[in-house]
Amino acid sequence: EVQLVQSGAEVKKPGESLKISCKGSGYSFTSYWIGWVRQMPGKGLEWMGIIYPGDSDTRYSPSFQGQVTISADKSISTAYLQWSSLKASDTAMYYCARHHLGYSSGWYNYNDYWGQGTLVTVSS
């Protein structure tokens, strides 16, 4: 059974750093992209970026480039999303998902398995 299990909820102050995790199991972790999606309170889904754990190839949404860092440790089948200096506007639910990306008469991409989400609250 494919599973993505995320780390628990976090409460941080502005300016603090944070690294949240997403552990995959039940499939070959190095053979699929892992993506991160933000959902601010009461709002829609926003794609942040993806990483291919097999070779650490990483792509970022222009909206999140330079704001976060996506990484992975394939030895423990875990992907990470980190911030060096949090802002109140980073308060959101963050989801990881197994991401498919490829080209066949057009780009295909979709997220077939999702983690349970990690709630990040940034408040002074």
Place this chain on the structure above:
Amino acid sequence: QSVLTQPPSVSAAPGQKVTISCSGSSSNIGNNYVSWYQQLPGTAPKLLIYDNNKRPSGIPDRFSGSKSGTSATLGITGLQTGDEADYYCGTWDSSLSAEVFGGGTKLTVL
């Protein structure tokens, strides 16, 4: 402002059919494949449709997807109260080199 445009809400009675539209451009829907997600209250999104019209294992055939030009449509037949959720379309945007989502549509089953 989302790259893909969806109606904020739709509603229909139990047993009826509803469609949800998703409008984009040639840099996204027009030349790439579309996926659809269901997000029940308080839960993670769930993949309903991928590659415009394919259903993952376990998704009932009450859910269908189609694409024409720069727009896509999710159809749901035999509506149930358990279908009340937010629905999102997604696709790859070749200009942004990024996945983009619609703003989401809240389905109410009256």
